[in-house]
Amino acid sequence: MTTLSFSNYFKNQKITLKRLLNEPLQLILVLSIIFCLGLFVLYPLYSTIKVSLMPNGHFDLIVYKTILNQQRFKIAISNSILLGIVVATLGTIIAFLFAYTLTRIQFPGKHFFKGMVILPIISPPFIFALSAVLLLGRNGLLTQQLLGIENFNIYGFKGLVIVQTLSMFPIGFLILSGILQAIDPDLETCAMNLGAKRWKTFTTVTFPLALPGLWASWLLIFVQSLTDFGNPLILGGDFPVLSVQTYLEFVGMGNLPRGAGLAVLLLVPTVSLFILQRYILRKKSFITVTGKSTRRSIVSVSQLIHVLLIFFSILISAIISIFYISIFAGSFIKLWGINWTLTFSHYIYAFDVGLQTIKDTVLLATIATPITVIFGMVIAFLVVRKSFPGKNLMAIAAVLMFSIPGTAVGFGYMISFNQEPLLLTGTMYILLACYVFRYVPIGIESGMAALSQVSKDIGESSTNLGASSAITFRSITLPLITPSFISAATFTFVKCMTGLSAVIFLVSASWKHMTTLILAQTENMLLGQAYAMSVVLTLIILISFAVFKNFMTLGQTSVFGGISHD
Amino acid sequence: MRLKHTIFFITLSLVFLLLMFDSVLARSKRVxxxxxxxxxxxxxxxxxxEKESGLKVFFVRLSTGEAVSKLDAERLNPQVSIWFGGVGIGHIRAKNKGLSVANPTTATKHLEPKYKDKDHHWAGIYAAPLVFxxxxxxxxxxxxxxxxxxxxLTKSEYKGHIQMANPGFSGTAYNILTTIVEIFGETSAFKYIQALNRNIPMYSRSGSAPGKxxxxxxxxxxxGYAHDAVKFISDGFPLAIQFPAEGTGYEIAAVSLIKNGPKDETENAKKLYNWAFGKSAAKVYVSQSFAVPFVNVPLAKGAIPISEVKTVEQDDEWAAKNRSRLVEKWHNVVTSSQSE
Amino acid sequence: MIKLFRNPSPMPTQKSDDWEVADLDLKNVVKTYHDRRGNLIHAVNNFSLKIGKGEFTTLVGPSGCGKTTVLRVIAGFEIPDSGEVLMGGKSINSIPAFNRNMPMVFQSYALFPHLSIYDNIAYGLKIRKVPGNIIKNDVEMMLQLVNLVGMENRYPKEISGGQQQRVALARALVIKPKIILFDEPLSNLDVKLRLQTRMEIKRLQNLLGITTLYVTHDQEEALSMSDSIVVMKKGKIEQIGSPETIYHHPKSVFVADFIGNTNFVEGTIESLLDNHINIQVKDKILKIPKQQATGDINQGDTVLLGIKPEAISILKPGERNPNNFSGTVRHTYFRGTITEFEVEFNNTLINVILPKDVDFQQSFARNERICLSVNPRAINIFKKH
Known part of the structure; x- marks a missing residue:
């Protein structure tokens, strides 16, 4: 090498080194994320499994033997599966009909119907169980007061099927309406041009194309039903299910190993279905999203079926609204079924006993939300845009939590963080950690969406127009990721406000949660108070929607806040 | 536009700070x-x-069984300094598990020995018999x-009409279970429970829920417990009570101080503990829950002192020690007969 | 068609005085990276290039030849492993991308979706803290320049692809760049818009005289717009020259193949004479001027003859030409002003392009045998390796 190229070489090395100075930062970031995921995702899982396998400090299958031999656990397992299958099937059918009606038939008031379906997704998970007592209980408005049915037993299988189907079919609806919208109506038209009758078109084209979506919907509802905690706790009656048994085993019996064993049993199907969905069903999707065809196919069903479908949708929406209205009404009525005088006393009581709880709940959700979303977005950024060893493991660990039932998460956290040096039980940190790591997949999802918004080109074009990375971040990246951030934050906030199954293991006298308070009040037959608290919770969520919306516009108007000319 | 956002932002931050302050900082004058x-x-x-002491009480309502499990789970980092109320058997279990702490006090001097722990771990605030x-x-x-x-109660005509709580959660229900064992002897007791179970459509988590x-x-x-029923009757509900002919069990609603509770609260908790056995507390028990306290205060109309009730020979120490076994057995009997 | 001057009032006829352009000099730039299997790839290999002030230089080559990497090294998005980038004689290696004043126009337009057209164009000025009234003036001027007056309040989603690319152009020009970079800016446009926008870019470049580096894989774009063309292959320069040179005198089969749809026919050097070379192709001898040969050629060598489609004509009945050969018509594509034929000769398909001749009816049946003549001065001789 000549002297010149030597000096050039060193000069370039120096520049590369300068840029490389960023790399240790990235390394530290990656390492700390992996550490956190290991500690708050894998370690609780490991502890749960360990406790169940080593109940007395050494390896012993006694826990599983007991669970699989004792009648009451066997019943709980088969009940859970039976309930899951029935609810998933019913829910998917309703979801499909609803989605089909809303995507394929034109009729007024569609937005209203969509809103009605979204409502169960954003409200506390057991709200239907609460109103089911009002409507279908012994003093129920429908059963006793209107229909005069005596001794109708809402507690048990029947009641659970009703409330779970109503509260869970919306998830299926979201999946299926997305898929039905993505099916090119031209395909249906084409099938008809080829001579297929309407019904034939439906069975040979529409239905097979929607099949992967139906599967996904079925599995998702099945898992939801399996992991549901609030509804069976309120309406379970003599119908024990796995998720409640896990809690009962801990709270009632103080039997940690057996609780752990039940949590593991709950975890096995959900995690395997998660893997199944992620790696098998995804490949089988036939849907080609063209994105161009906005025309709606209005040809595939006959007029009569149209009318029936619309009627069906109205019926379902009406049922949902009745459930919500009854909660609202119940919160103002002295004693449902006995004393119908209007009263504010439930609200006065709710604020007297529950004010601290409301504050705690809102505070924790408010702190957890930005952390969760930012953490998720950082992971998404690292996984999508960077390469480092252990990347796939990180991605899997980060989304794994979504497939773990809340009961197992809460249980795992409780037994993992109750001694030095990880003494977190009873503090706000255990609740925060639970929120952050349980809902970080939402942040990751939104991070992915945001990254697709902010293409490399856009960042670079800002750079070579003269913007430093700080300015680019402030004026381009930030406003562009704001919508994904806000929608993820909204969703996370709602989840933090309404989650019950994990939180019930982690709340303490110092840090309480509204859902557990509502549940306790329901248990103690303080129904009016529970309804009032539920209304307050729903209102907080609706207010938060408005606040987040305001944040959205805030993000947009301040684009040039930093570099504007005055 | 800008101004509106600034106002919005500042308001939001203020609300948030207020929340923070309230939830995190104001924790000194509290129990x-x-x-x-x-x-x-x-x-x-x-x-x-709170009115009398100027302290603030932060509380969570838990069934007796839940409270013991929760305290046990938090053993290394107790979150509360006092457990107030709940069936005495639960308080004995808490003592046996080393969850409570002795608190010798003159405040419980007036109690009969059977209504308080000889080691001063817990003491009763009122007693209440079980009734139908x-x-x-x-x-x-x-x-x-x-x-x-x-x-x-086991007669087939009552099928679907009877309710009690789950002894796993509820101290009341466990009290029912041990009463049955004490009346019938363990073997016959579980046969009885099997028969009773056929008439019970569901078991609640809370012991007072069935009464309501x-x-x-x-x-x-x-x-359930008599005083709850008496309150409902006085509130005008169409409810009546019946004492079982064979005799009945009773609870000693008790209070315990928690070992290693939050440090800055210890003195405050002791204040609450001592106050619990006094007259002004007793007045509230009477007016709110129609219970019959161990202090001499005017009773609520219809309230029944424990001395006027035919009670069974009750051994709470034994009941506390055998809880896991009995509850486990109960679960098995109840669930396996459900599958029939 | 776009009206070039919709509103002819205050049009800049040339760039203002404070607008300085610069020349660019790349010296021995090397950029390597590792592919997925860990192999070392030389994206740019010892690349040197000088671009004069105000010159329009185009990098062409097949995908993966390193042309975009060169562009990104110049823009400052990539750090070269070795070598230097000089602007106006000074090394800019250590100047970060945002300080280089070298805007790039992207294939994806890369408009800021959350900003209006006006704000998109004003972006660079706002960053430079230019006073508001000047921003307004400059942006309006730019809007006129790219024919987007009236669109300023719209958002990128609401305008067509061609309009978006003109916004991107305006956004780059408004900051009075020393050099402007284009990365396949027209690839996402349909044919008609591509032609219009190409004209637009060239018109503005002519008008403003900015040093321009343009990357494309489209030979037509390269030929029609550039002052000079750089043909790249595997990270190296294959040939630099004016469009005419590149077109008429390609240095290699690669260049000839890449530019101008050249037909290749195999032949043998029959003899080398003073002024021309006799080459045997099948049973014919073609006489080709000696300057058409590239490299060192000896008698008996097998060579490839590069023949541009338009160098071939169809022999009319009675016409004579020594350089003629016959072939079979396989396909005819009528294209209005020209007609394209695929003629099979010596087992290869040869493209022939004929201008519309009003006096002569050019229609042949499929599989008809015809006689073709070729202009020997339009044949390039390459040694076959």
């Missing part, structure tokens, strides 16, 4: 408590204490006779 009293009763009791509570209207509607004995359900007619007959 954190688990309580197994009814939530409305607890609210009244603690409001009265039935909804008079419902009983008439279904043309059912009044059940007068434990035996009666009976009051509003959600169920016809409940097994």
């Amino acid at each position: 954190t408590a688990y309580t197994s009293l009814h939530e409305p009763v607890a609210r009244a009791v603690f409001n009265q204490f 509570e039935y909804n008079t209207i419902m009983l008439k509607r279904y043309a059912l006779p009044i059940p007068v004995s434990w035996r009666d 359900r009976a009051a509003i007619g959600e169920v016809t007959i409940a097994i």
